[in-house]
Amino acid sequence: MTDTTAHLDAIRTHIAAYCDSQFDTAFDPDNPMVRLHEPTFGADEIFAATETLLSTWVTMGRQVRTFEAAFAGAHDFAEGVMNNSGSSANLLAIAALANPATQDGLQPGDEVIVSALSWSTTVWPLIQLGLVPVIVDIDSDTLNIDPGEIERAIGPKTRAIMPVHVYGNPCDMDALGDICNRHDLALIEDCCEALGASYKGIPVGGFGRVATFSFYFSHHMTTIEGGICTTNDPALAEMVRILRSHGWTRDTKDPGPLNATYPDIDPRFLFVNLGYNVRPTEMQAAMGLVQLPNLAGYVKARRANAAYWTEALAGHASVLGLQRETEGGHHSWFGFPMSIAADAPFRTAAFRAYLEDAGIETRPIICGNIAKQPGLQANPHRTVGDLSKASHVMSHAISIGCHQAIDDAARAYVVDRILAFLGTNQ
Numbered sequence: 001m002t003d004t005t006a007h008l009d010a011i012r013t014h015i016a017a018y019c020d021s022q023f024d025t026a027f028d029p030d031n032p033m034v035r036l037h038e039p040t041f042g043a044d045e046i047f048a049a050t051e052t053l054l055s056t057w058v059t060m061g062r063q064v065r066t067f068e069a070a071f072a073g074a075h076d077f078a079e080g081v082m083n084n085s086g087s088s089a090n091l092l093a094i095a096a097l098a099n100p101a102t103q104d105g106l107q108p109g110d111e112v113i114v115s116a117l118s119w120s121t122t123v124w125p126l127i128q129l130g131l132v133p134v135i136v137d138i139d140s141d142t143l144n145i146d147p148g149e150i151e152r153a154i155g156p157k158t159r160a161i162m163p164v165h166v167y168g169n170p171c172d173m174d175a176l177g178d179i180c181n182r183h184d185l186a187l188i189e190d191c192c193e194a195l196g197a198s199y200k201g202i203p204v205g206g207f208g209r210v211a212t213f214s215f216y217f218s219h220h221m222t223t224i225e226g227g228i229c230t231t232n233d234p235a236l237a238e239m240v241r242i243l244r245s246h247g248w249t250r251d252t253k254d255p256g257p258l259n260a261t262y263p264d265i266d267p268r269f270l271f272v273n274l275g276y277n278v279r280p281t282e283m284q285a286a287m288g289l290v291q292l293p294n295l296a297g298y299v300k301a302r303r304a305n306a307a308y309w310t311e312a313l314a315g316h317a318s319v320l321g322l323q324r325e326t327e328g329g330h331h332s333w334f335g336f337p338m339s340i341a342a343d344a345p346f347r348t349a350a351f352r353a354y355l356e357d358a359g360i361e362t363r364p365i366i367c368g369n370i371a372k373q374p375g376l377q378a379n380p381h382r383t384v385g386d387l388s389k390a391s392h393v394m395s396h397a398i399s400i401g402c403h404q405a406i407d408d409a410a411r412a413y414v415v416d417r418i419l420a421f422l423g424t425n426q
Contacts, residue, residue, distance in 0.1 A: 025405035037218040038405035048286040063285035079237035086192040086214020087121035088278040089227035094125040110159040115145035116390035147175035160186040165194035168332030195220035196299035196332040221291040223284035247275025302333035335399035346425040368394025
């Protein structure tokens with residue numbers, strides 16, 4: 001055994017021992033706590049990142065390319081381009097589609113229809129690239145964009161739809177695909193909350209021209225920060241690679257033709273377009289390669305939690321609305337959202353405070369109605385309808401954790417506390 005191997009074996013052993021002694025997410029009935037998220041990573045991921053650091057090969061390289069291929073292959077996507085966050089993935093996807101060099105791309109002033117119930121960085125890249133977000137309401141049961149509202153919103157400047165698969169619940173992709181086909185619209189899928197979700201057997205992200213995913217710490221699997229753009233369009237993937245790294249050709253799959261066009265410029269620093277620096281690191285990719293095989297298990301655990309709570313709380317539908325899985329969809333349950341009826345005999349704030357006091361962490365549902373956020377109000381956009389359903393979610397809904405570390409005791413505790421609250425607030 002070489003000294004290097006012996007050192008690495010010792011480091012792996014020490015990391016495993018540390019994690020065994022320090023990492024404990026089991027539910028403690030004497031000190032009950034159900035967090036919004038518990039880490040999915042452990043000794044294997046920490047060692048993979050440490051080993052990468054020790055190699056000193058830390059900037060984007062072989063590990064990133066390996067992870068991109070593994071993620072794309074696992075979901076049957078032709079191309080995957082990793083970057084430093086899901087928000088950056090959205091930025092790169094829109095920037096690539098809006099680039100003048102992209103065939104059949106988007107132009108300044110074009111309108112893109114988005115759900116009122118979305119994240120800020122679903123919408124900001126549209127504005128940053130000179131596009132106009134058109135905000136439409138949701139279906140109150142699935143929490144996803146309402147196809148009927150999309151139809152109402154289509155105008156002469158509409159060029160694309162950007163749905164969000166809210167909390168991992170797939171949108172009605174048959175309906176959205178039909179709308180896009182009839183009106184010649186591009187489909188951009190924001191799958192940042194929907195790792196492991198699918199619609200009629202096809203992974204989300206496989207329906208549009210480009211899709212985005214996030215590997216943030218609290219998501220289904222993690223590279224701490226990180227994201228990826230996926231597409232079945234090789235030319236668009238190359239554009240994303242160029243934009244990801246300064247606008248240069250160095251990280252493209254096939255830089256030869258562009259390099260040959262400019263033989264007098266060193267190909268290591270050949271800049272052919274605008275660009276950013278939103279590259280991932282090798283440590284992130286190393287963690288992702290360990291996490292990816294575990295994704296299906298994480299989603300299975302989340303689905304089991306959601307099924308348990310849905311069944312246990314079904315008798316209280318008149319005051320507590322639960323997200324309904326889209327027909328034909330395989331929900332991956334980023335969290336477990338609950339909506340309080342407008343005529344419920346208690347306030348949402350009281351319900352939220354009760355759960356927090358009981359050690360059950362809560363959060364709002366994404367941004368609520370994005371049209372009510374001051375950042376959007378200060379920028380060009382268009383709204384269609386009163387957006388009342390998204391507004392109701394903003395003021396009357398909360399989410400609790402639905403992750404892999406929630407065990408049987410934690411699940412039962414959550415139900416016990418919710419039922420106790422409902423029983424005393426009738």
